[in-house]
Amino acid sequence: MMSKGSLMHTGDPQNDRSGAVSQPKSGQEEKEEVIETVGALPEDAVEVGYIADSYGLKGWVKVVPHANGRSGGDTLLSAKRWWLTKSRERKSAHCMQSKVHADTIVARLGGCEDRNASEALKGYVVHIARSDFPKLNDEDEFYWVDLIGLDVENEAGVALGRVTDLIDNGAQSVLRIESPRTDKDGKPVTGERLIPFVGVYVKTVDRAAKRIVVDWNIDY
Template sequence: MDLVVGRIVKSHGVRGEVVVDVRTDDPDSRFADGSRLRGRLPKGGGEREFVVSGARDHGGRMLLRIDGVDDRGAADELRGVLFLIDTAAVDSGDDPDEFYDHELIGVPVTTVGGEPVGELTEILHLPGGDTLVVRTPQGREVLVPFVAEIVPTVTTERIEIDPPDGLLDLE
């Protein structure tokens, strides 16, 4: 399985830099000069290797220079590229409170009272905060804000939620 560590959002300037939405907790090493990145091209375009020739922080995102991308037109063509790593290359280590998304996908979700809610299918990283996507046994999706007040317990074995009134009303 692949883990997305970044996505090219757009070009920046006229010299071929790209703006990357960072999705890793270690951008300095993932996007360091000389790093080789496996990129999935948009719209079924396959995969390609990219080599970073420069990187700098840009307001919570990264600006990257990539070998062979020397002008705005070439940078524009890369919009939507996803930078990937194999999930086997990472794990959350010994900290019981830190997880990678892929370690939680498929984990059963219950209420703090023990009632089954469903299974975690995705974690959305939205500008307003992270959101859990839980698929119920009936096949519906429930969006759960991933905040401590609503999701007090998270392990790789189970996730407990304390939903506010109305969150689980599916009708």
């Protein structure tokens, strides 16, 4: 397929004395050059950041990722389709180009041609399909999104709760685990445990069984 802007020759010089015309754009190319409104996001859409500002004068946007590197931030550098949400708005955009800029990601989206267009996207939340995440190289590596919702138990089989979030303390990721408890009056309350996601504590992660086994005492 010829690239955008390439020329193809026609066999009828009566139509074009120069002997060349611009190649018509395919339906896919036209779709990639607009930011279109959609009814819903993909079922596996994952929120990965938000558009904080415009970048430069040629329609680039600046995205603050929720996580860095293998935590999920690198999806913004590999995924070609982004979904943008703000309030009840849902949009689909083709990511033409993206790169790291300090602690942010800057990107050029199809259909966003100037600074006015990019400024109109400020505040939109960015989602990427989980199926577009880069493949991990190590079986002991996990994306945060794949850990959230897993049940946690210790090596004695005692349930400790369920992962509701992860925290990056700068040195390591930490599992935030919520578990039902009772207070001194016997009323149900939600307790919280923070367990560092490191090998000394985390023994197995079984995504199929939706379970994490840790070396952690219930009284910790």
